[in-house]
Amino acid sequence: MKTEDLVKYKLYNEFIKPTTQKKNYIGVEIEIPIINLDKKAVNFDVVHKVTDKFQNEYPDFKTDGIDFDGNVFSLKNSKTDDILCYDCSYNNIEFAMGKEKDLFSINERFSEFYNFVKKSFQEYNHTLTGMGINPYRKYNLNQPIPSERYLMLYHHLKSYKNYKNIRMQFHEYPEYGMFSSASQVQLDVHKDNLVKTINVFSKIEPIKALLFSNSVLFGEDNTLTCFRDILWEYSTHGVNPHNIGGYDVDFKDLDDLQAYLESLNIYCVMRDGAYINFPSINLLDYYSREFVSGEIYCKGKYRKIDIRPCLEDINYLRPFKFINLTFRGTIEFRSICTQPIRDSMCVAAFHLGLKDKLDEMDEIIKNDDVIYHKGYTASELRKLFIQRDIPSFIDKNDLCRLTREIVDLASDGLKERGIGEEIFLKTLYGRIKNHTNPGKSFINSINNGVRLEKIIEDYGKLEAL
Template sequence: MTREEVISRLYDRYIRPTEDKKDSFIGVEIEMPIVNMNGEAVDFDTVHLLTAAFLREFDFTATSFDEEGHIYSAVNSENGDVFSYDCSYNNMEFSFGKEKNLLTIHDRFKTYYGFVQEFFRKYNYTLTGMGINPNRGVNHNLPIENGRYKMLFNHLSSFSKYFYIPMFFHRYPQFGMFSSASQVQLDVTRERLPEVVDTFNKLEPIKALIFSNSVLLGENEDLLCCRDMLWENSTHGVNQHNVGMYDCDINSVEDLLSYISTASIYCVEREGKYLNFPPVNILEYFTLDSLTGEYTENGKAYQMKFSPQPEDISYLRTFKFEDLTYRGTIEFRSSCCQPIGDVMTVAAFHLGLMDRTDRLKKLIEADNSIYHNGYNAAELRHQLVHRDLPKYVDPDGVYDLARKVLELSFEGLAQRGQGEEKYLEPLFERVKNRTNPAKTMLDRLKNGEGIYSIVKSYAEA
């Protein structure tokens, strides 16, 4: 394909779905670690028993099976909710069908969550609201046995092959099996795309202050949201335009489309097999006659030569904090899983700000507590995911800014008239106390409290 043809296909996939948007729906995805409270690895047989019981209780239909016949994804045909395991059987996910308000979603979450917790209690297991599984060191951090997850693990495990790239790679290719996120998708119109992406991108440093909840206990406890590092310093980050934040201004749809065209593709499917290969810029990819990909079968790696096809555009996958999807939504994906009692805070925060982006932009532009100090928003995010604020930052000023942002979100939710603003109450408390779930956990550990006591409290709905 020519460059113009690729750009046209990218437009059709990512921009066109935002044209003529009339309704505004909410999509919420909540990943949670499964924790064996005995301090031992999760027994996957117990997980499979839970899956069978859940499907019977809620009339979900199995949609995906691993190579041993175990169910790892199921859907409710009435409301579109999906029950699944993300990357491994150590990480459960509820993805809710699109709705108009958060209270409906929260009610369904509490019903599903309550059933799972009651089942797990018999085995001394629990779900909990942490961004990193506290038992990651003892769990079986193995990918679900299917083509896609094995391909993903192979891709992430291939970091040693990139010796020619001057970047730091961490040593956790299995991070998807012990990290959990809270994500929300919101409908957006073509006209508002640039403003929403650009403004929320610049907001990421403040979100780090409020939502950080991913600590590698015993290793780097200064990093309160190691989630950023795990993605950016993996093979996903070989091309930094596939991950993290935008390091440029997005002022138009053309800017956004140009940025998407700088992303890289790293996998395709051929003959029923998922192939991974070194990331290639999507425009360059379609100039190649052939590539060689790798897949695994029965524990062995095999290579397959293939040629690019126009349909491969569907395999382009980015992991931006503000990610434009093919559904005509923006997926906000930078937030860690939150304590279960605060489970709707991430969705509420973003929803309340969606119609306040003009005022949010002015708040950021007027701030001098962190902004306008010689650092761009991406650099500020990297600084504010640490336990201590940089010395140049005025704590009073930055937390006052965070409070003003929350007030904007509260105002936006209140105007919707559905009572969703109540979900922001825990965030106001965090800002008042200048803390977040990661800081709170570390403080409690420092005071002598055991990790499983904290796990239990972070699991309370």
């Protein structure tokens, strides 16, 4: 078998074949900024103390990751698969909840862990808040966790100055992983629904921007409600536009989806437990080469190294699409910012409710003339809708009606599950009624003289259902 055919076979086995299993689980990951209320850098010694305290309180969480300095950056409960870890840096904590059949179980454990961790941080005048960009980022040390994965990632993002032969504008925030936070959802989607799920959900990315945007680059840009989109698109992750953002194509079938996977870029692999970076390159081009030149981290420095591509390198293919296929046989929705903590479950509820309403959602979009059929793609509309002000060619009342129709559909989907999870959508109706989202509310509060500290406190509150 030719190398190209082997690569295609491997892609299919890793990304599409796992979706042949009939499962129906929910996975939720919530990244949350850590704030030092003294307006100084987050104290990493405090972070490590809180991690130790959490492990003492919850002994079922075992050490799952230790950095090069001997500090724990990941704890995992093997019974529930819950993970408490730090994402990219010790400025950002993540609660990755193990898969469950219902949202109440996830919310109960998340709430317990969040309350414990927040109270532990408050003992040192630190806190947590529900924002997609750390509002105190200017005080923090932008240092990656000293581990294979995060040193590699930061090195890759810093390499944007080396891409001189492509026409692309890069931003100057290669450390953005250390101050941006997302709320991600993974759902089991069967192979039969894979293409339609991606096609239909891609069309509502503009609506999701309206509902969930919550990452304002405070102090530098108060016009965008979801600056996270910019951070991903104009970084080295966006060298190949297929690796980031939405899908502006309708897949006809699984062969089309497979072809899209083949169009992705790869930028890292591992050899003998060490990551190797190289300039972002199309996957099939990578496998057409006998050797690829990269860099490896060794004893505090990077040195050049040549590697021979091998089939297992596909395991390190890391696209960052708004909708990602994963090795677990799930679809991961990753375009949404961390929400105010009291609203954390609204993200999973929205996607879960719509998952089995594809035909109805597709019908709404096909018949829509509020945002579609005006010359704009879904990606272009999303870029317009992360602005503080909606474009004048969109009727705001009609837009609210369309948005409510989508949320109503999600609510119907949850009601049919018969568990009561539709309660988690309540906050979205308030946002629709008030023509707002957390990012807009943040900007309006600042413009109206509300102290930043007050907003941080408010967005960090966890309220009972």
